[in-house]
Amino acid sequence: VSWRPTALNVSCLTLAGWALFLGVLTARADLILVAVPLIVALVAGRRTAPPATVQLARQVSADRLFEEQRVTATSTLRADADVSLVEVFEPLPPRVEVEAGRAHAFFRLRAGQEVRWELTLRCGGRQRLRLGGPHLRLWGPLGLAAAETRRRQPQAVAVYPRLVPLRHLPRPVRTQPYVGNHVSPAQGEGIEPGDIRPFAPGDHVRHVNWRATLRLNTLHVTQHHRERNADVVLLLDTLSEMGAPGATVVDAAVRGAATLAAAYLGRKDRVGLIEYGGQLRWVRPGSGRAQLQRLLDTLVEASVVFTYVTRDLELIPRRILPPQALVLALSPLLDPRFVRAAVDLAARGFDLVVIAVSPVEMVRAAMPASPVVDVAARLWTLERRAQLDEHRRRGLTIVDWDGVAPLDAALAAAHRPRLRLALAR
């Protein structure tokens, strides 16, 4: 790091030269004297000794947070000698706003003195936030010389999509053998009453249905449904994207996927993820908090990668996409490749629910308001409704979600056929 003259030297030189020139031209000594303070300032502003060493230590309050949450970056500056003016500047990535403090600050440091610089950031969108470290600039007297450096202390903060509590979740048709919260069609130990049948040796006395026994004059017992867990696979469409940055259909779909994952994992189900787009990425179904962490880490990275290639879901291993799984596809249904894949899954007997994320409101929000935009949005909505009806006729179960209203409202309004034909395990 070394001193560099700044543009202010040019201004001082210009005025000093101008005063000297006019003084000689007009033969006035007092004009020449005008140049003297400027020349003195230029001499005083010259720096020959190396600039003082400024140490910077930085701490970030969290390395993982959800959208709209705050993170505080605290920097501590310390110099080995007096510094009359030190400038610090933290370049901020997009969709990050300064909530408290300033990203650009000036301080005066005495030798050995510590100065704290605190910056509270609000993270508006999912991303892997990388704080690369602040730029430091030391200023000489009058701002005539500056020494600049950058303290590279990269720190990553994962900003996960925000989670919203869900009450209405699509019920899986098929369940797994492990204990969970779903009432299985199969009979066995449980608390949900099922059919009534005649008593057989080995039945527990506590299962005797006394009302039916008295009416039929023979012992009858009440059977129960088992409570089992299920495999849920979230199929995220990243083939197409619409809307303003940070508020695209993919962002809405990612939020929906994260919310669904948290809700199903909370019910002891195993949840997996397949990102169906330019790159095919997946997370094997699993349960627990570690699985939620894995899913969120994958969802943070979800983005559209352009490709002409059509990915075949048949290539996905069975352990990633189990045939018994409930598949929840989140898609704007804009790309015919994804529609074909969804129809194919439904035709192969997968329990599939498509959550169609409408791009209409997002595109509308990204455009300047005008009557033409309103009419276009209404027409698009009608066309989209017709398309969804066509998909329903082809056997897809579709939940229409505008991406703005709570997903729970869309799921509550969705109608799903009764699951009487489910296979019992």
Added chain:
Amino acid sequence: MTRAAAVLLVAAVVAFPLAAFPAAPVTWLAGAALVVGVLGASALSVPLVTAGASIALVAHALALVLTRAPADPSVGAALGAALVLLLALVHFAARTHGAALGPGVVAGQARQWLVVALAGFASAVALSVVATWLGPVLFGPSLPIVIVTGVLGAVLTAAGLIALLTSRQSE
């Protein structure tokens, strides 16, 4: 706050030629300098302020030529010191615009500027005293030095202007 202080300093610089000889051409030039300077101070633009100060210098030179008053070293030194303060203030305000200022930053900077401006003023006055004392003695031999100084000033002006026009905004 810093803008208001810069505008006040521009007004002070412009007041020098008007105080020397408020003739019509001087007033017009001073008015132009005031407009350009105030624009520069409002926009926190050092080049604009430099341009305004340059016009004020021309107005001051014109006023001195028209008035034919005897040279007053303190006025020239004061004008130079005011120019130093003006440039330093506008440059500082432009750098710190929108930034947070730690405790003691403004006071420390103001102290620095005043020290440099006072040193410049004192140097100019001392130089004029020495020149007054040595002038009659070195009149003959010092003439080439005066000419060389004038040429140097012209070259510096041209070089400064070229650099000002071609340099990028580095800060």
